[in-house]
Amino acid sequence: MPEVQIAHSNHATTRRAARLSVAPMMDWTDRHCRFLHRLLSGQTLLYTEMVTAPALVRGGALHLLDYSPQEHPVALQLGGSDPQELAQAARLGSEVGYDEINLNCGCPSDRVQSGTFGAVLMKDPARVAECVAAMREAVGVEVTVKCRIGVDDQDPDLVLPAFLDAIHTAGCQRVTIHARKAWLQGLSPKENRDIPPLDYHLVHCMKALFPDMHISINGGINSLQEARTHLDAGLDGVMIGRAAYHQPADILAGADPLIFEAGQPADPFEVVHEMMPYIEQHLASGGRLHQITRHMLGLFAGRPGARAWRRVLSEGAVHEGAGPEVLLQALDRVAPDEQVEVS
Incomplete structure (x- = not known):
C-alpha cells in the first residue's frame, strides 16, 4: 500500500479530470505507466488495470492496489459480478485513497467471461444495478461504470438506453461507453477492439437521453483534436486507450492546455x-x-x-x-x- 495517502478528490474535481482519461488496459496501465502519464499531464484522469474483486477479497492480493500518491486523480477499475464482494473490494480501494471506483462491464476476454463479469454483464443490467448500489453504499467516492453499446446479437438502440437507465436508477452518475459492440463468441479481445463498427452517434444520443449523466466516449479516438470534437459536440468526457499508450506525448503532453485550459504542454x-x-x-x-x-x-x-x-x-x-x-x-x-x- 502507498505509505503516503492523499485525501480523495471531491466529485467535481474528478469529474473535471474525466474530460480526458486514459483507459484501463491490462498489462499496460500499471503504476509505472501511470506515473509517466501523470508527468505528461497533471489534469488527465488515470485508471488502473482491471483488478478483480475476488483477487482482493478472497485472494488477499492487496499489492494490486499499490500506487504512487503523485498519480492523483486516479481511479481503480474493478471486475466482478457479486455485489457484496464488489462492495468489499471497493471499500479496500477507497481506504487506500483511490478517487473513483469503476466497474468493468466492457472487457470481452474469455477469462473475464468465465468469471461472469466484464462485457457479459451487458446482458444483465439488473445485476449491474445491484452491484452499483452495493458499491455506492460501501464508499464515499464516486462509483462509475465502463460498458459497451451491447454484446452479440443485442440491438444497441434498445439495450444501451435500458442499461443506462438501470445503473442511473441505482445511483451511477458517470459512465464511459466504448462505442462498439463486444462479440463474446467468434472474436478475440484484440479483434473486439477493431472489428465491430464504431457508433459514435449512438453515444451522443445517450447524452441527449440522459442529460444529467456524465457520459464519456471511448473507442478509436487517436488525437486530442478528435477528443475536442466530441467534447464540443456535447459529451462530458473522452477516454483514449491505445493511442495514449503508444504515443503518450502526442496525446498527453498537450492535454492540459488544450482540453483543460490549464498550464503549458509538457516537454x-x-x-x-x-x-x-x-x-x-x-x-x-x-x-x-x-x-x-x-x-x-x-x-x-x-x-x-x-x-x-x-x-x-x-x-x-x-x-x-x-x-x-x-x-x-x-x-x-x-x-x-x-x-x-x-x-
Missing part, C-alpha cells in the same frame, strides 16, 4: 529527467529497469531518432544491473525540438 525531454528519481527508487527496492522503460518506448513517436530511442531502451533495459544511464544513452539519439521540422 518529453524534461519528463525523461523527471522519471529518474522514480526509477532510482524502483531499482533500489529491487525492481528492474525494463519494468518502467517498457512504458516509455513510444515517448518520442514520430520524432527523428525515435527508432534508436526504442532500440537502446529495448536492448539495454533488460540487462541485469541496468540503470538510469540507459535512458540517457537513448535520449542522446533523439533530435531536440529545434531540430524537428514543423510542417
Whole structure:
C-alpha cells in the first residue's frame, strides 16, 4: 500500500479530470505507466488495470492496489459480478485513497467471461444495478461504470438506453461507453477492439437521453483534436486507450492546455529527467529497469531518432544491473525540438 495517502478528490474535481482519461488496459496501465502519464499531464484522469474483486477479497492480493500518491486523480477499475464482494473490494480501494471506483462491464476476454463479469454483464443490467448500489453504499467516492453499446446479437438502440437507465436508477452518475459492440463468441479481445463498427452517434444520443449523466466516449479516438470534437459536440468526457499508450506525448503532453485550459504542454525531454528519481527508487527496492522503460518506448513517436530511442531502451533495459544511464544513452539519439521540422 502507498505509505503516503492523499485525501480523495471531491466529485467535481474528478469529474473535471474525466474530460480526458486514459483507459484501463491490462498489462499496460500499471503504476509505472501511470506515473509517466501523470508527468505528461497533471489534469488527465488515470485508471488502473482491471483488478478483480475476488483477487482482493478472497485472494488477499492487496499489492494490486499499490500506487504512487503523485498519480492523483486516479481511479481503480474493478471486475466482478457479486455485489457484496464488489462492495468489499471497493471499500479496500477507497481506504487506500483511490478517487473513483469503476466497474468493468466492457472487457470481452474469455477469462473475464468465465468469471461472469466484464462485457457479459451487458446482458444483465439488473445485476449491474445491484452491484452499483452495493458499491455506492460501501464508499464515499464516486462509483462509475465502463460498458459497451451491447454484446452479440443485442440491438444497441434498445439495450444501451435500458442499461443506462438501470445503473442511473441505482445511483451511477458517470459512465464511459466504448462505442462498439463486444462479440463474446467468434472474436478475440484484440479483434473486439477493431472489428465491430464504431457508433459514435449512438453515444451522443445517450447524452441527449440522459442529460444529467456524465457520459464519456471511448473507442478509436487517436488525437486530442478528435477528443475536442466530441467534447464540443456535447459529451462530458473522452477516454483514449491505445493511442495514449503508444504515443503518450502526442496525446498527453498537450492535454492540459488544450482540453483543460490549464498550464503549458509538457516537454518529453524534461519528463525523461523527471522519471529518474522514480526509477532510482524502483531499482533500489529491487525492481528492474525494463519494468518502467517498457512504458516509455513510444515517448518520442514520430520524432527523428525515435527508432534508436526504442532500440537502446529495448536492448539495454533488460540487462541485469541496468540503470538510469540507459535512458540517457537513448535520449542522446533523439533530435531536440529545434531540430524537428514543423510542417
